[in-house]
Amino acid sequence: MWSRRVERVAGRAIQLVICLIFFVGVYTRNLSVVVNSVGALGATFLPAILRRDWQIRLDPFLGLWLAVAVLLHAIGMLGPYTYIDWWDHVTHTLSATVVAAVGYTTARAIDEYSEAVHFSDRFMFVYILLFTLAAGVFWEVLEFGARLAADAVGMETVLVQYGPEDTIIDLVFDSVGAVLVALFGTPALTGTIESLTDRLEQTRT
Structure with a gap:
């Protein structure tokens, strides 16, 4: 069963990977990677904002669900969209x-x-x-x-x-x-x- 602790740890790991993708985009001067990684990173903070500012209950699984979706998109901009x-x-x-x-x-x-x-x-x-x-x-x-x-x-x-x-x-x-x-x-x-x-x-x- 998912817990907030699992969501928090996994979420931080996903955010770290997206940050690395951002720096890869900056290093290679790839605008599409930079823009999409910034958007993906911003999306990972949405569950916390909804909980804190709107008092919306979200199952921890839902937060990871969103984070994985944007992570795969950010990774795809590095090349998988083209080669896989x-x-x-x-x-x-x-x-x-x-x-x-x-x-x-x-x-x-x-x-x-x-x-x-x-x-x-x-x-x-x-x-x-x-x-x-x-x-x-x-x-x-x-x-x-x-x-x-x-x-x-x-x-x-x-x-x-x-x-x-x-x-x-x-x-x-x-x-x-x-x-x-x-x-x-x-x-x-x-x-x-x-x-x-x-x-x-x-x-x-």
């Missing part, structure tokens, strides 16, 4: 589970908070899938825009985009991540949903 065919599939699936968890938790908390709405399990399954795909499409558009902007100014792109076929495959694995959360991930989110509902109640009061 399945690396992109793994990172998209894992990242999609994080996005799906956010969408599910928010919608279920609103469902618990408000008597005006009721989301059935069937609706939630479809919602999680569509929410995750929408986020995936937004990310792909962001990658495409970053590449166009980099080409226009003659700079190295900070996000990697390999074309329409790659985009479709990415969205397929985004769907896989959403389905995994819909089928198996919701029990781990129960405490977070309850605390978010409590937070909404406090806001209304």
